[in-house]
Amino acid sequence: MNLKKVKLIHNPRSGLIRSPLLIRKLIESALIDAPFEYEFTETRYQGHARLLAEQAAAEGCDAVVAVGGDGTANEVATALLHSDVALGIIPVGSGNGLVRGLGIPMAVRKAAHLLIDGETRLIDAGRVHDRYFFGVAGFGFDALIGKIFNDQNFRGPLPYFTIGFREFFFYRPEVFILRFENRQIAVPALLVTVANTKTWGAGAIFAPDAQPDDGLLDICIIHRVKFFYALFHLPKLFTGKIDKLRKVDQYRTAHLQIVREKPGPYHYDGEPRDGDLELDIRVEPRALKIIVPAANSK
Secondary structure, rough: OOEEEEEEEEEOOOOOOOOOOHHHHHHHHHHOOOEEEEEEEEOOOHHHHHHHHHHHOOOOOOEEEEEHHHHHHHHHHHHHHHOOOOOOOOOOOOOHHHHHHHOOOOOOOHHHHHHHEEEEEEEEEEEEEOEEEEEEEEEEHHHHHHHHHHHOOOOHHHHHHHHHHHHHOOOEEEEEEEEEEEEEEEEEEEEEEEEEOOEEEHOEEEOOOOOOOOOOOOEEEEOOOOHHHHHHHHHHOOOOOHHHHEEEEEEOOOEEEEEEOOOEEEEEOOOOOOOOEHHHHHHHEEEEEEEEEEEHHH
């Protein structure tokens, strides 16, 4: 990897560390011997990271680095789709699902040092209508939780799971109709997850066999379940064994259509959005160049 010009885009509202100066010092200490020039900039509003990334690409940057969470990474990645500009990620968000799925270090300094000793990899992108995702898109219960979580000021796994436990008792699973690979499935589901990588925020593993560069998306359907069943089996969501449960179905496809009972929220890489009655989901193979650990360093 031969970088010459790098732009780092920091979202100061991401995660639990709200000290831009501290994060910048950690990154600078990792890049003290960097053989390229780099520049920091900060986002000021939602969508700003995408605009800044587009500008950086137009200015001739070889790489644009998202310093933030999954939302920031998603914005920057979307701006760099189908280009020769590489995405770097330094995780300082609440969930950091994409970096977990790609084996990028969670520590700021180690992730920053990948700009020096990492390598680039082409990965797929998923698309829900006009919105892209690179880790996971979700429909149903987790999308509702994500929408509520996004509307409050607290960050981190604890508030997220607290909202989840509270809302579980009031949530009515809806019937999803899934059409893919010349088949149709109708299922009353707690949630439907479409995954490009196996790991999601806080280390949840919805699709243990998902590969981000196989040209396919992995579908995980969790059926309607009782509270104590969900509570008892919750640890399997973090050990990669959720696909062994009888209340979970897994499929794989390049193109999926979802028909819902009524319009409702969905999320793309944790970013909530109101969805239509019918949703079209497909994969764009090898659409994004991203910086990951070198193969010989694993």
